[in-house]
Amino acid sequence: MTTARPVSGLTSNGAAIPFNDTYFVPMTDSSDLLAEPTALRERLRRDGHLLLRGVLDPDEVLRLREQYFAQLDPGFLAPGTPPVSGVYSGTVPAGTGEYGVPGHPAHSFVRSPQFQRFSEQPVLRRLAETLLQGPAQLLPRKIVRHFYLGSLRASRAHTDYEYMTRGTDQLLTTWIPLGDCPLPMGGLIYLEGSHTLTPDQLDPLRDVTDRPHDSRPISHDLRWTAERTARRWLWADYTTGDLTIHTPHIVHASLDTGTHRMRLSADLRFQLDGARTDSRWTRPWSADDGA
Numbered sequence: 001m002t003t004a005r006p007v008s009g010l011t012s013n014g015a016a017i018p019f020n021d022t023y024f025v026p027m028t029d030s031s032d033l034l035a036e037p038t039a040l041r042e043r044l045r046r047d048g049h050l051l052l053r054g055v056l057d058p059d060e061v062l063r064l065r066e067q068y069f070a071q072l073d074p075g076f077l078a079p080g081t082p083p084v085s086g087v088y089s090g091t092v093p094a095g096t097g098e099y100g101v102p103g104h105p106a107h108s109f110v111r112s113p114q115f116q117r118f119s120e121q122p123v124l125r126r127l128a129e130t131l132l133q134g135p136a137q138l139l140p141r142k143i144v145r146h147f148y149l150g151s152l153r154a155s156r157a158h159t160d161y162e163y164m165t166r167g168t169d170q171l172l173t174t175w176i177p178l179g180d181c182p183l184p185m186g187g188l189i190y191l192e193g194s195h196t197l198t199p200d201q202l203d204p205l206r207d208v209t210d211r212p213h214d215s216r217p218i219s220h221d222l223r224w225t226a227e228r229t230a231r232r233w234l235w236a237d238y239t240t241g242d243l244t245i246h247t248p249h250i251v252h253a254s255l256d257t258g259t260h261r262m263r264l265s266a267d268l269r270f271q272l273d274g275a276r277t278d279s280r281w282t283r284p285w286s287a288d289d290g291a
């Protein structure tokens, strides 16, 4: 299921942003450059991100989606729907616990052999090595994000480097929707050309924030971020098997999940072998690890 239909009523962390040409523009599909390494690298340098469609085997992606939702309390899923659909029941079962900490299914999921195998599949490493131009390593801190209707939880505008400042910035993030992810479901969006913004240009964007105690995110208010920078958000309707790759300096965010189907994704980071590593990224992810 995908939809490119314009939708209304988009929010991110509860803050509204209209779906129109002032704030949104479709992301460029760079899949046609997959067999042209030089052109692919040039596109990444130019845009700070790549949308690559059909890179992964959809069956494998769906198997992982199914494995995640199958280990949730069945009360999370709408009655009569299979785990692979990930349709929210509308109620978080009592006792689910805090997201991603020990005891929560997301915590054990990122440590499972299935997730390890999925993240280590050669096609992902090969892509990273093509773009980084050398042997690359996958950082052990791999994150799975699960968002659902009504939680008004999404990724605030941020750059990855703010969370990895003790290591090299010669690294790449691969973002993988685990299942179809049309815009209203809350896929990743990029602020156009924002990988060229300097720290001095980024700092004032933190003036409007719902996390005043945390200097790393930029803003939860994506409309304000777009207006303040006079830039639009690049969006896509993702299909199972698609992924994006981005540099650590591009501003990106996600929208709140506005569909009954739940949003599930993984993000993996690759850097050149031997490059300085931020020690916080050398251990499996836990939502309470502070990184």
Ligand SMILES: O=C(O)CCC(=O)C(=O)O
Pocket (backbone or CB within 6 Å): 145, 154, 155, 160, 173, 174, 175, 188, 252, 253, 254, 265, 266, 267, 268
């Ligand atoms: O999945 C998301 O909403 C955010 C992911 C992200 O920020 C990243 O991959 O760097």
